[in-house]
Amino acid sequence: xxxxxxxxxRTTTLAxxxxxxxxxxxxxxxxxxxxxELSGSIVYQGNPIELEYDQVRMQLWQPGFGKLAAIDAPIxxxxxxxxxxxxxxxxxxxxxxxxxxxxLQKNAEVKDTIYVNLxxxxxxxxxxxxxYMIRKAVVTKIxxxxxxxxxxxxxxxxxxxxxxxxxxLFLGRTQLVSRANNIAKTEKxxxxxxxxxSIMLSVELPSLQQTDIYARVxxxxxxxxxxxFSKVEKVKL
Amino acid sequence: xxxxxxxxxxxxxxxxxCNDDAFLDRPPTNILSEAQVWSxxxxxxxxxxxxxxxxxxxxxxKDWGALGDFxxxxxxxxxxxxxxxxxxxxxxxxxSWDYGYIREMNLFIQKCEAANxxxxxxxxxxxxxxxxxxxxxxxxLVKRMGGVPLILEPLTYDFGGDPSYLQYPRAKESExxxxxxxxxxxxxxxxxxxxxxxxxxxRGAALAMQSRAALYAGSIAKYGGKTPxxxxxxxxxxxxxxxxxxxxxxALDAAKAIIDxxxxxxxxxxxxxxxxxxxSSLFYDxxxxxxxxxxxxxxxxSGKVHGFTIANQPRYGAxxxxxxxxxxSLNLVESFEKLDxxxxxxxxxxxxxxxxxxxxxxxxxxxxxxxLAGTVILPGTAFKGRNVDIWAGFQLADGSIISGDDRGAxxxxxxxxxxxxxxxxxxxxxxxxxxxxxGFYLRxxxxxxxxxxxxxxxxxxxxxxxxxxxxxxxxxEASFELGNLGDAATYMNQVRARAGLIIPLKSSEITxxxxxHERRVEFAFEGHYLYDMKRxxxxxxIMDGNPISLQELREDLGRATKRNTQPWGLWSYKIHxxxxxSHGKWLFKxxxxxxxxxxxxxxxxxxxSYISDEVINNNPKLIRNPNH
Numbered sequence: 001x002x003x004x005x006x007x008x009x010r011t012t013t014l015a016x017x018x019x020x021x022x023x024x025x026x027x028x029x030x031x032x033x034x035x036x037e038l039s040g041s042i043v044y045q046g047n048p049i050e051l052e053y054d055q056v057r058m059q060l061w062q063p064g065f066g067k068l069a070a071i072d073a074p075i076x077x078x079x080x081x082x083x084x085x086x087x088x089x090x091x092x093x094x095x096x097x098x099x100x101x102x103x104l105q106k107n108a109e110v111k112d113t114i115y116v117n118l119x120x121x122x123x124x125x126x127x128x129x130x131x132y133m134i135r136k137a138v139v140t141k142i143x144x145x146x147x148x149x150x151x152x153x154x155x156x157x158x159x160x161x162x163x164x165x166x167x168x169l170f171l172g173r174t175q176l177v178s179r180a181n182n183i184a185k186t187e188k189x190x191x192x193x194x195x196x197x198s199i200m201l202s203v204e205l206p207s208l209q210q211t212d213i214y215a216r217v218x219x220x221x222x223x224x225x226x227x228x229f230s231k232v233e234k235v236k237l
Numbered sequence: 238x239x240x241x242x243x244x245x246x247x248x249x250x251x252x253x254x255c256n257d258d259a260f261l262d263r264p265p266t267n268i269l270s271e272a273q274v275w276s277x278x279x280x281x282x283x284x285x286x287x288x289x290x291x292x293x294x295x296x297x298x299k300d301w302g303a304l305g306d307f308x309x310x311x312x313x314x315x316x317x318x319x320x321x322x323x324x325x326x327x328x329x330x331x332x333s334w335d336y337g338y339i340r341e342m343n344l345f346i347q348k349c350e351a352a353n354x355x356x357x358x359x360x361x362x363x364x365x366x367x368x369x370x371x372x373x374x375x376x377x378l379v380k381r382m383g384g385v386p387l388i389l390e391p392l393t394y395d396f397g398g399d400p401s402y403l404q405y406p407r408a409k410e411s412e413x414x415x416x417x418x419x420x421x422x423x424x425x426x427x428x429x430x431x432x433x434x435x436x437x438x439x440r441g442a443a444l445a446m447q448s449r450a451a452l453y454a455g456s457i458a459k460y461g462g463k464t465p466x467x468x469x470x471x472x473x474x475x476x477x478x479x480x481x482x483x484x485x486x487x488a489l490d491a492a493k494a495i496i497d498x499x500x501x502x503x504x505x506x507x508x509x510x511x512x513x514x515x516x517s518s519l520f521y522d523x524x525x526x527x528x529x530x531x532x533x534x535x536x537x538x539s540g541k542v543h544g545f546t547i548a549n550q551p552r553y554g555a556x557x558x559x560x561x562x563x564x565x566s567l568n569l570v571e572s573f574e575k576l577d578x579x580x581x582x583x584x585x586x587x588x589x590x591x592x593x594x595x596x597x598x599x600x601x602x603x604x605x606x607x608x609l610a611g612t613v614i615l616p617g618t619a620f621k622g623r624n625v626d627i628w629a630g631f632q633l634a635d636g637s638i639i640s641g642d643d644r645g646a647x648x649x650x651x652x653x654x655x656x657x658x659x660x661x662x663x664x665x666x667x668x669x670x671x672x673x674x675x676g677f678y679l680r681x682x683x684x685x686x687x688x689x690x691x692x693x694x695x696x697x698x699x700x701x702x703x704x705x706x707x708x709x710x711x712x713x714e715a716s717f718e719l720g721n722l723g724d725a726a727t728y729m730n731q732v733r734a735r736a737g738l739i740i741p742l743k744s745s746e747i748t749x750x751x752x753x754h755e756r757r758v759e760f761a762f763e764g765h766y767l768y769d770m771k772r773x774x775x776x777x778x779i780m781d782g783n784p785i786s787l788q789e790l791r792e793d794l795g796r797a798t799k800r801n802t803q804p805w806g807l808w809s810y811k812i813h814x815x816x817x818x819s820h821g822k823w824l825f826k827x828x829x830x831x832x833x834x835x836x837x838x839x840x841x842x843x844x845x846s847y848i849s850d851e852v853i854n855n856n857p858k859l860i861r862n863p864n865h
Contacts (some may be wrong), residue, residue: 067854097466097841097864179782180324180836223465225777225841225864 038073038090038116039082040124042099044155048079049101049130050216050229052178056099058126060116061091075099077176077229090116092126100221100228101130102160130228131156131221132164135197137230139169139215146171146184146235147202150217154196164190165220168227169201172214175232179218183208190222205237212236276354281363284345288370289437290541291338293377295331296764297533298545298682298700304762305563307770307780308837310679311804311830314562315670321803321833324782325840328865331381331767332846335374336388342371343391365424369438369446372420376450379413380768383474383845383862387416406858409472411480414454418487421447425500432501433525435532435699441500442531445703448491448711455484455718456772463774467844467863474845474863485718492712495530495705496728503527503705505735512737516611520682521698530703535696542695546684551614551625552644552671553662556690561663563762564675565613566804567827568785570602572794573609573758578740580794583807585825594822598628598809601825607737612761614678616661616809621685626661627673629808632824634817638810642666650813665808667831674830675806681762706732706759714752722747729755753797771844773797782838787827802836805829840864 038060041048058081059070073083092114094103103112104127114126136151148169154161166189170182186203193199201217213235218227264270274280296303302312302320312320345367349360378385386405394400408416425443432441458481461468468475495503506528509515519528535541550560571582583601587593595601598617602609614620616627630640631650639648640660647656664672688694713728722744730741732755742751756769770776778798785803793799806828812819842864853859 067851069850069854095842095865096861180784180838182784185783225466 034084034086036085036087036118037082037121038085038118038124039080039122040126042075042079042081042101042128043125044101044128044130044133046125047133049099049128050079050134050231051075051077051099052218052227052229053077053176053181055178056226057095058098059093059095060085061093062086062088063091064089077178077232085118087119090118092116094128097225099128100132100219100224100226101128102156103128129156131162131224132219132228134217134219134228134230137217137233139217139233139235141205141235141237142202144205145202146205146213146215147200148215148217150199150201150230152196152199152219162224163222164193165222166190167193167199167201168218168220169203170216170218171203171205172216173208173210175214177214177216177232179227208237210237271348275348275352278355278359281349281352281355285363285366288338288342288345288367291335292370292533292702293333293335293374294533294700294702294764295377295381295767298543298696298698301545301548301562304682304764305565305679307766308566308801308804309569309761309766310566311564311675311806311833312562313564313670313672313674317562318832321830322835323837324835325780325838326843328840328842328847329849330843330846332849333378333381334385334849334852338374339371339388340391342367342374343389346371347391361427362429365427365443366438368420368424369428369443372417373446375413376417376446379410379417380453380771381846382848383469384408384410384413384472386856386859387412400855404856404858407471407473407860410457410474411454411472411476414450414476414484417450418447418454421450421491430499430501432503432527432530435523435526435529436534438531439500441495441503442703444491444495444500445530445708448488448495448708448715449703451484451488451491452711452715453768453772455481455488455715457774458484459718460772460774464777464841464844467774467841469860469863471860473860482719485715488711489715489719492708492715495708496712503530503708505705505709505731507735512607512735513610516608516736517680517683519611519704520701521684521686523697523699528705529699529701530705530708532699532701534699537694537697542697544692544695545682545698546689546696547692549679549683550690551620551623551663551673551678553626554623556688557692559671560690561671561673561678563679564673564804564806565677565679565761566675567677567807568790568801568805569757569761570609570613570677570807571791572754572799573606574738574795576604576606576738576740578738578742578746582791582794583825583827585807585827592824592826594812594819594824596822598823601823606758608758610680611736612679612681612758614673614680614683616673616676620678620680620683621687625663625673625678627663627665627676627678627809628661628811628823629665629676629826630660630810631813632810634814639813640666642669644669644672652815665806667828674832675804676808676828677806679762701763706735707765710752710756710759713747713755717747717749717752725752732759750795750797754795770839774844776839776844777841780837780839782836784836785829787829790827802838803829803833 054074056075058073061070073081075081105112133153133155135153138149140147166187168185168187170177171184172182184203184206186201214232215235216232217230220227349364384407387408392403421443425440428438428440428443430440458476458478461475504527506519535543547557548562552561575581584593599615602615614625630638632638645658645662646660648659649656665674665676666672684696684698689696709728709732713725717725725747726742726744775798779801785800790805807825808828809823809825812822814820845862847865
C-alpha cells in the first residue's frame with residue numbers, strides 16, 4: 001500500500017513536472033545565432049601584419065538598432081581577424097592608436113571607416129600603413145644561442161614617421177610568443193641600430209625539456225603601444 | 238433594546254468615520270517631510286552623513302585587494318591568483334560615473350541654501366561640507382575619467398520626450414581641476430579649523446584636497462608630453478604644459494597654509510619611541526592623532542565596521558580560520574632605503590653567490606627605513622603579541638631542502654628519529670592560500686585590538702584619506718618642480734626623520750626619482766600608488782609587460798620607472814648541518830611563486846578609464862577617452 005502510494009505520487013508528480021516544464025520553458029533561444037562570417041587579415045601590400053596575441057582589436061558597429069555598442073574583433077598574432085555576424089551593414093573601425101600602423105584615410109567624410117555590406121561569408125583584407133615592416137627574420141641556432149638576422153623597412157617616411165625604440169628577439173615554449181609570454185629575450189635599442197637592413201640579435205638558450213623552440217622578433221616604435229613582429233619561427237634544438 | 242444598540246453603534250461609526258477630511262489626511266509616520274528635515278539640524282546632519290558615506294575611494298580598508306594592487310603585494314587567496322596570471326587591466330578598470338550621487342549633492346546644496354529655519358552658522362558649515370564632498374567626487378572623477386560634464390545644479394527630466402537639454406559635453410580636464418581648487422579656496426574659510434575633527438570636512442581637509450588636486454594637475458601638465466597619445470584635442474584629457482607652474486605654486490601655497498597652522502595644529506605622529514611601531518600605530522591610533530586630517534571613520538557595534546584585519550591577519554593563531562591575504566612583495570620590501578640613504582637589495586648573498594647566514598630572521602632587514610617594519614610584518618616579528626611563524630623549511634648540508642606542504646608540517650630530519658616541524662605555521666607554502674606566500678604579511682592598517690580578527694566583531698580602524706605627511710611631501714614635490722630644491726629637501730627630510738632616516742638629504746640629492754620613491758614607501762597600501770603613477774605618466778614604463786628577472790629585481794632600486802610587473806617573494810630557510818658553525822642559522826632566497834605567471838602591462842588606454850557605451854548612447858555629446 002504504502003510503497004504503491006509513493007510510486008503513484010512519484011509518477012504523477014513527475015508527469016506534472018514534465019508537462020509544466022514543457023509548457024513554461026521557452027525555446028532554446030529567441031534568435032538564431034549569427035552565422036555569417038567576416039574574416040580576413042590586416043595587411044600591407046598583401047603582407048600580413050604580425051602582432052601580439054590579444055592586444056590589437058577592431059570594432060564593428062551596426063547602426064539602426066537603437067543603442068550602439070561595438071562588437072570587438074580581436075586580431076590574432078598572425079594578423080588575422082574573424083567575426084560571426086548577422087547579415088547587414090556594418091562599419092569597421094580601429095579604435096584610436098591601435099596597432100603599430102596608421103589607418104588609411106579614404107576621404108574627409110568617411111575618414112578611415114570601412115563600410116561592409118555583409119550578405120554572405122566574406123573574406124576581406126584590410127590595408128593599413130605600418131610604421132615599419134619586418135622584411136626578413138632568419139632565426140638559427142648557433143651552438144647554445146638562438147640568433148636572428150633581421151631586415152627592417154621604414155614604410156612611413158613623411159612627418160608622421162616615428163623612430164624605433166627597440167628591436168627584441170623573443171623565445172617562447174609555445175607558438176604564442178609575446179612580451180608577456182616568453183622565456184628569454186634580447187634587446188637592441190633603436191639608437192644602437194646602424195643599418196636597418198641587417199640587425200643581428202642573439203640570445204642564450206635557457207635549459208629546456210623540449211626539442212624545439214619558437215622565436216620571433218618584435219619592433220617597438222617610439223610612442224606607439226603595440227609592437228610589430230616577425231612570423232613565429234619554429235627552431236629545432 | 239438590542240436592535241437599538243446596533244443602530245446607535247452604526248450611527249456612531251458613521252459619525253466618527255466620515256465627517257472629517259482630516260481623519261484620512263494623516264502625516265506619514267515613516268517618512269519625514271521636506272519641511273521637517275530642513276528645520277532640524279540633526280536631520281540635515283544625517284542627510285549629510287549619507288553623502289559622506291558615499292565618498293569614493295580608489296582603494297580603502299573596505300576592499301583589501303584594491304589596496305594592495307599593482308604588484309606591491311601578492312594576493313594569498315585562491316580566488317585572486319588570476320590577477321597574477323593575466324597581462325594587465327581592462328580598459329574599464331577604475332571607472333566611475335555616479336551622477337546620481339552628484340545630483341543628490343546638488344539637491345542638498347540647493348535645498349540647504351533655501352532653508353530658512355536653520356542656525357545660519359550651522360547652515361553655512363553644512364553647505365561648505367556638501368561642496369567639499371561634491372568637489373571630492375569631481376576630483377575622483379577627473380583622476381579616473383579625465384574631464385567629465387561639470388553639473389552644479391540638480392537636473393530634472395520633464396518627460397517631454399527630448400532629453401537633449403540634459404546632455405552636457407565633457408569639460409576640460411583642467412577645468413575640473415580648476416573647479417576642485419576654487420571650491421576648496423571658497424569653502425576653506427567657512428569650514429572650522431578643528432584638527433580634532435577627523436571624519437567631517439575641516440579647513441585642513443579642504444586645504445589638503447586643494448594641495449593634492451593642484452599637484453596632480455601640475456604634474457599632468459608637466460609630464461603629459463611623455464605620452465602624446467594620451468590626450469584629446471578638446472582638452473578633455475591633457476593639460477597644456479604652460480599651466481604646470483601655476484598649479485605647482487597653488488599646491489605649494491595650500492600645503493604651506495596647513496604647515497603654517499592656518500587650519501589648526503597638525504604635526505607628524507611621533508608618540509612612540511620605537512619608530513616602526515610608531516609608524517604602524519599612526520594608522521590605528523584614533524586618540525589625539527595629530528597627523529590625520531580627514532578619514533573614513535568606523536565604529537564598533539554601530540554597523541559601520543570593516544574586515545580588513547580578518548582578511549589580512551597572520552594566519553597562525555588568527556581569530557578566524559582565515560587571514561594573510563595581502564603579502565607585500567619583495568619588490569616593495571627592498572625599495573625601503575638603508576639608514577645611510579642608499580639603496581641596496583636585501584642581502585641574501587655575498588658577492589658571487591655564497592649565501593649569507595643570519596643568527597635571527599630579522600637580522601637581514603636590520604639598518605633599514607623604520608617604515609619597512611611598520612608597513613610589513615617581517616618574519617621573526619610579532620602581531621598582537623604573538624610571533625609570526627614564517628619559514629619555508631630546512632636546508633641540509635648538501636643544499637637540498639626539507640619542507641612540507643601543510644602549515645606546520647612535520648618530517649623526520651636526517652640523523653633524527655622523531656618527526657619535527659619543517660615549515661612555519663604561517664607558511665610560506667607555494668600555492669597555499671592565507672599563508673605568507675611571499676614571506677611577508679601586511680602590517681599597515683591591521684588592528685591590534687583583540688576581536689578585530691573576528692567576523693562577529695571586526696575592526697573600527699579608520700581609513701585615512703589625508704594626512705600631514707602627504708601635505709609635507711606635496712610641499713616637497715611642488716617646491717622641487719618649482720626649482721626650489723632647498724625647501725623640497727627641508728620638507729622631505731621631516732617625513733624621513735620620522736622614519737629614522739636622520740641623515741638629511743642635501744638639496745642636490747632631491748631628484749624626480751627621490752620624490753617618486755618617497756611617496757611609494759610612505760604611502761604604500763594607502764591608495765596613492767595608481768594615481769601617482771598615472772599623473773607622472775610612468776605607469777606604462779613601470780608596468781611594461783615584461784617579466785622581472787632576479788638580476789633585474791636587485792638593480793636600480795631607487796629609479797622611478799623601475800619595472801614592477803610581478804611580485805617576488807623572499808623565503809627563509811633554517812640550516813640543518815649539525816657540527817657546522819652555520820647550523821641553526823638562517824638563509825634567504827628570493828622566489829618567484831608558481832602562481833605568478835603573467836606580467837602586467839599598463840596600456841596607454843588604462844590612463845583614463847573607458848566611458849561605457851551605455852553612457853555614450855545616452856549622451857552622444859560625450860567623446861571617448863584616448864586609445865579606446
